[in-house]
Amino acid sequence: xxxxxxxxxxxxxxxxxxxxxxxxxxxxxxxxxxxxxxxxxxxxxxxxxxxxxxxxxxxxxxxxxxxxxxxxxxxxxxxxxxxxxxxxxxxxxxxxxxxxxxxxxxxxxxxxxxxxxxxxxxxxx
Amino acid sequence: xxxxxxxxxxxxxxxxxxxxxxxxxxxxxxxxxxxxxxxxxxxxxxxxxxxxxxxxxxxxxxxxxxxxxxxxxxxxxxxxxxxxxxxxxxxxxxxxxxxxxxxxxxxxxxxxxxxxxxxxxxxxx
DNA sequence: CTGCATCCCACATGATACTG
DNA sequence: CAGTATCATGTGGGATGCAG
Numbered sequence: 086x087x088x089x090x091x092x093x094x095x096x097x098x099x100x101x102x103x104x105x106x107x108x109x110x111x112x113x114x115x116x117x118x119x120x121x122x123x124x125x126x127x128x129x130x131x132x133x134x135x136x137x138x139x140x141x142x143x144x145x146x147x148x149x150x151x152x153x154x155x156x157x158x159x160x161x162x163x164x165x166x167x168x169x170x171x172x173x174x175x176x177x178x179x180x181x182x183x184x185x186x187x188x189x190x191x192x193x194x195x196x197x198x199x200x201x202x203x204x205x206x207x208x209x210x
Numbered sequence: 211x212x213x214x215x216x217x218x219x220x221x222x223x224x225x226x227x228x229x230x231x232x233x234x235x236x237x238x239x240x241x242x243x244x245x246x247x248x249x250x251x252x253x254x255x256x257x258x259x260x261x262x263x264x265x266x267x268x269x270x271x272x273x274x275x276x277x278x279x280x281x282x283x284x285x286x287x288x289x290x291x292x293x294x295x296x297x298x299x300x301x302x303x304x305x306x307x308x309x310x311x312x313x314x315x316x317x318x319x320x321x322x323x324x325x326x327x328x329x330x331x332x333x334x335x
Numbered sequence: 336c337t338g339c340a341t342c343c344c345a346c347a348t349g350a351t352a353c354t355g
Numbered sequence: 356c357a358g359t360a361t362c363a364t365g366t367g368g369g370a371t372g373c374a375g
Binding site: 250251252266283288289290291 | 339
């Protein structure tokens, strides 16, 4: 795939699935939250208010499977604790993801505005 | 939301929907393809092989609604032509998106490997 | 050529309840 | 605390056919 002057090594068919994973509803959020440092399961749940227990578990597993996060069980503790943290690979995702986040926060107003404007035009027609 | 030393203006509740939009299955691909320049509907269809007509239209409409792309109809032409291009707002997305793409292409092998390794460990247990 | 409408199914996600 | 299991559901997305 090429992008203007830039070119992406590898075909776009191979990056699309990756994009799908990190772009899914929760992965990005989880990675960003974990970028602050290791967190326990319950902490993640609290910080990502809207996520359901189920999806938190599923997403964490998927990210672990891909080697983006590390899951550490402290079985000796009572109550039991499980800590999640980014792997080195996972950490390399912080920067690009943060850039995207920044873009989103900077432009969400503009998008919102465009949406309203568009609705208004629709009403005319 | 905070990310290590960095902090994101606005709460994460507001950026999540944005991330969801640009992170959906097709938006990223379409934006990247359009970053090469304006394209006609049929051209987009050809370049993004796996997309269905329906999803192409739907995604284009959504992106247009958000002011990321511009839709221009050349009604005078025969056969009719419709051209899509990135708006200025849309163009600001290229860089962060490209960064992500680059990451994906650079690390998809590592991820693939991790996945296999993980499966092997599962088999042991 | 462009693209809308309809049908339809699979899957992703949510809610709730239960377990070690 | 950290999950798992089950059920219910909404939506994404493909196929097809029609229209301007």
